[in-house]
Amino acid sequence: MASRLSDGVYVRDTVQITPKLMVVGPFGVGKTTLIGAVSEIEPLRTEELMTQNGAATDDLSGVPDKRSTTVALDFGRLTLADDLVLYLFGTPGQQRFTHIWEDLSRGAYGALVLADSRYLDQSFEALSLVEKSALPYIVALNAFPDTPDYPEAELREALDLDPGTPLVTCDARDRQSAKTALVTLVKHLYAGHQESS
Numbered sequence: 516m517a518s519r520l521s522d523g524v525y526v527r528d529t530v531q532i533t534p535k536l537m538v539v540g541p542f543g544v545g546k547t548t549l550i551g552a553v554s555e556i557e558p559l560r561t562e563e564l565m566t567q568n569g570a571a572t573d574d575l576s577g578v579p580d581k582r583s584t585t586v587a588l589d590f591g592r593l594t595l596a597d598d599l600v601l602y603l604f605g606t607p608g609q610q611r612f613t614h615i616w617e618d619l620s621r622g623a624y625g626a627l628v629l630a631d632s633r634y635l636d637q638s639f640e641a642l643s644l645v646e647k648s649a650l651p652y653i654v655a656l657n658a659f660p661d662t663p664d665y666p667e668a669e670l671r672e673a674l675d676l677d678p679g680t681p682l683v684t685c686d687a688r689d690r691q692s693a694k695t696a697l698v699t700l701v702k703h704l705y706a707g708h709q710e711s712s
């Protein structure tokens with residue numbers, strides 16, 4: 516059994532809570548990277564190479580080395596405690612895939628909205644999708660090397676965040692940092708659940 520656990524085939528038999536969580540955000544913000552960094556199973560990826568045909572719509576200014584894009588979903592799994600396993604679903608970031616969101620997010624419990632503070636306006640669409648679907652969420656700013664250090668109050672105002680919505684910074688490539696952002700989301704969901712029960 517131990518070896519199957521490490522294969523990622525089984526979860527521990529103490530697991531009781533398995534929320535489906537969405538990782539959303541604009542094109543190239545780091546959703547696939549974050550799920551790959553934290554997943555304890557081989558993450559499912561649906562990456563396709565980007566071609567010259569997409570040059571007009573795929574804005575690579577923040578991620579000049581990016582070569583592929585998610586066309587359906589990312590999927591990963593993270594055990595946070597003996598009784599708690601997260602199932603992570605990443606969405607495609609390109610606007611032409613927005614219709615996939617409704618199907619993918621069915622049954623989700625909450626969302627991590629990844630944002631890039633160099634291009635905050637690009638996050639508005641993802642924020643409005645989670646708000647429309649009434650999913651509780653937090654915002655995690657994925658820090659890139661040239662990300663300016665804006666005061667939190669300015670970032671909150673620019674994103675029009677409710678005072679109760681957590682705003683954190685993470686490095687989507689770093690397992691511990693990405694995990695900390697997910698823990699913040701889970702605590703936020705738990706606090707909301709406590710309030711409503």
Ligand SMILES: Nc1nc2c(ncn2[C@@H]2O[C@H](COP(=O)(O)OP(=O)(O)OP(=O)(O)O)[C@@H](O)[C@H]2O)c(=O)[nH]1
Binds near residue numbers: 541581659
């Ligand atoms: N410097 C830096 N680069 C990052 C970071 N996160 C992601 N990248 C790079 O930025 C690019 C975008 O990452 P992806 O994970 O593909 O982004 P995505 O949000 O899944 O993109 P789409 O699925 O196309 O919307 C990749 O080339 C990553 O290596 C980060 O935290 N810092």
Ligand SMILES: [Mg+2]
Binds near residue numbers: 548584585605
């Ligand atoms: Mg992706």
